[in-house]
Amino acid sequence: xxxxxxxxxxPRHLADxxxxxxxxxxxxxxxxxxxxxxxxxGTDAVRSAILDAGMKASDIDGMLSYSNNDSTPAPFIAGDLxxxxxxxxxxxxxxxxxxxxxxIAIGVIEAGMCKAVVIFRSMNGYxxxxxxxxxxxxxxxxxxDALHSRAYGWQAAGQMFxxxxxxxMHDYGTRPEQVAMVKVIHSEHASNNPKALxxxxxxxxxxxxxxxxxxxxxxLDCCVETDNANAIIVTTADRARDLRHHPxxxxxxxxxxxxxxxxxxxxxxxxxxxxxxxxxxxLWPNAGVGPExxxxxxxxxxxxFTTMLQLEEYGFCKKGEGPEYVSxxxxxxxxxxxxxxxxxxxxEGYTHGIAxxxxxxxxxxxxxxxxxxxxxxxxxxxxxxxxxxxxxxxxDAELTANLGWAMPGTGSAMVMxxx
Amino acid sequence: MxxxxxxxxxxxxxxxxxxxxxxxxxxxxxxxxFHLQACDSCQRLRYPPTTACPWCMTLESHWVPVEGKGAVHxxxxxxxxxxxxxxxxxxYMILLVDLDTQKGEPTPDEALxxxxxxxLPDGTLAPPEMVAxxxxxxxxxxxxxxxxxxxxxxxxxIDEDAPQPVPWRYPE
Numbered sequence: 131x132x133x134x135x136x137x138x139x140x141p142r143h144l145a146d147x148x149x150x151x152x153x154x155x156x157x158x159x160x161x162x163x164x165x166x167x168x169x170x171x172g173t174d175a176v177r178s179a180i181l182d183a184g185m186k187a188s189d190i191d192g193m194l195s196y197s198n199n200d201s202t203p204a205p206f207i208a209g210d211l212x213x214x215x216x217x218x219x220x221x222x223x224x225x226x227x228x229x230x231x232x233x234i235a236i237g238v239i240e241a242g243m244c245k246a247v248v249i250f251r252s253m254n255g256y257x258x259x260x261x262x263x264x265x266x267x268x269x270x271x272x273x274x275d276a277l278h279s280r281a282y283g284w285q286a287a288g289q290m291f292x293x294x295x296x297x298x299m300h301d302y303g304t305r306p307e308q309v310a311m312v313k314v315i316h317s318e319h320a321s322n323n324p325k326a327l328x329x330x331x332x333x334x335x336x337x338x339x340x341x342x343x344x345x346x347x348x349x350l351d352c353c354v355e356t357d358n359a360n361a362i363i364v365t366t367a368d369r370a371r372d373l374r375h376h377p378x379x380x381x382x383x384x385x386x387x388x389x390x391x392x393x394x395x396x397x398x399x400x401x402x403x404x405x406x407x408x409x410x411x412x413l414w415p416n417a418g419v420g421p422e423x424x425x426x427x428x429x430x431x432x433x434x435f436t437t438m439l440q441l442e443e444y445g446f447c448k449k450g451e452g453p454e455y456v457s458x459x460x461x462x463x464x465x466x467x468x469x470x471x472x473x474x475x476x477x478e479g480y481t482h483g484i485a486x487x488x489x490x491x492x493x494x495x496x497x498x499x500x501x502x503x504x505x506x507x508x509x510x511x512x513x514x515x516x517x518x519x520x521x522x523x524x525x526d527a528e529l530t531a532n533l534g535w536a537m538p539g540t541g542s543a544m545v546m547x548x549x
Numbered sequence: 550m551x552x553x554x555x556x557x558x559x560x561x562x563x564x565x566x567x568x569x570x571x572x573x574x575x576x577x578x579x580x581x582x583f584h585l586q587a588c589d590s591c592q593r594l595r596y597p598p599t600t601a602c603p604w605c606m607t608l609e610s611h612w613v614p615v616e617g618k619g620a621v622h623x624x625x626x627x628x629x630x631x632x633x634x635x636x637x638x639x640x641y642m643i644l645l646v647d648l649d650t651q652k653g654e655p656t657p658d659e660a661l662x663x664x665x666x667x668x669l670p671d672g673t674l675a676p677p678e679m680v681a682x683x684x685x686x687x688x689x690x691x692x693x694x695x696x697x698x699x700x701x702x703x704x705x706x707i708d709e710d711a712p713q714p715v716p717w718r719y720p721e
Contacts, residue, residue, distance in 0.1 A: 262631070263631045264631055268631045268632045268633065269632065269633050271560075271561030271562070271563055272560060272561065272562050272563070273562075273563045273564070273565065274563075274564055274565060274568045274571050275571065275597065275598075277562060277564065277571065277575070277702070278597040278664055279664060280632070281556060281560070281562055281702055282643055282664055282665060282666050282702075283627060283630060283631075283632055283634075283635040283638075283641055283643065283666065284625075284643045284664060285631055285632060286631040288625075289625055289627060289631070289643060292624070292625025292626075292643065293622075293623035293624060293625055293643070293645050294623070296623045296624060296625060296685070296719065297622070297623040297685070299719065299720070300623070300685050300717050305720065306719075306720065341628065341629070342626070342628040342629070343627075343628060343629040344625045344626065344627045344628065344629065344643075345625060345626035345627075345628065345719050346719050390603075391603060393597075393599065394596075394597060396645055396662045396664075397595075397596065397603075397659065397660070397661070397662055398656075398658070398659055399656075399657075399658025399659055399660070400658045401622070401623060401645075401658075401662075
């Protein structure tokens, strides 16, 4: 796509000074599950990211992870790989953490605390701690503040978010078949992603005929639960130039930006508004670009609705025009601005957002790992034929935006560009 | 001692003694009275209980009776229960009800949005035919579900005395 007018000469808030230089992941698994610990998977993913970057264990001296107390802390992963840490932190949280931790990584490197930070998320989200909230977590006693939510059977993510989604339908006339197109299109993308768990293309009717989980969400409006670990490496752009891949530069990050009343965001309205309404005013000015400049979005798809709501708030369309935006072909490979070209959490696997960053890093390297043949330079010779089983590389991708989601009231975001 | 009880035949509910705000809130609920904190400084009400005033940061507040009436602002209709206590009780409705009191204050989109399930007047979960009638705009009145001695939950039922608009429901 045509390069936009980027003012790279006057970096604002460290724009373009840091890069993502390595990515790694384990397979996305259900059924029998991973059959190994979050330590084993985390070590595997971090090692893969180091090798992908062309680095050694001794090049890494910072580590960040996030989890819902369902993972292995950084010191064990570092110990496994012989990494001596100058900095680490294990943070509580799920979706929206990736972009926030990239910001923290930039901050600690800028402060001189370390030189290269690996960020990982390792989870047996299917075989151990079910991300959908079933299993042991659903049966723990309800205490104190949670009596105002969980005591009403208002606990799992879909249950917690449903009032926002329903109110959007009420306020803007959103139709179920429009929102279902998010799943349909992400399933098309997944069909071109050999590592995606669900590679079968689905139709609008299949989404609408799947059983209700919590209205307005059908089963196929909801993401998949999987076992997997993912890792990315953040270091300086200067260091990135000596490494294996074309640099992917970080232009702007927003971390866990909140609506008012983060303790119970529904008190503040309109409730069909999500945190991106506030985050966009940090993201775009710092990036020096706007939504019209972005080639690929990674709008978090915990549910079909979360993708749509965030694309609206960040200005990819007007508020209330999300249903048309996600259903008119814009977000499809070959469309004006594809979203979640890996198939996302609805189809590829569930990683609390980090896999969507990995996908956009690969897109900006012009090296999406689809089924296109690998050339003499070791890179895929992309065909840009997006039919089932084919290519998923976006031609000439220069700028991406990741829109991370924790809940309607909290989100993160990141703009990256090809260096 | 705090508060403890078992709700819906299997869900443990507890409030710790040191949780002064929730102890006071549920203390009123146990008497089937709905009280909220009013800020000693700006006088605004808030929900759920908080330590300080979300509008002016004042720590001091006092509890005042609030009319448990309002309209459904939004809802979720659960068909696949997660928690064991709610299995076999689907479909059940999660409601956010805008209280008439302080609606649209201090900004037009703000309200005291009080959570609860759709219930019968006795506080038990509503049957499917009642779930199918309620939507955004339905006028509601507060009832209480008794969990244990000293512990009751605020819940919602259709306000049969109020004129009812045609509610907005998910398009089938």
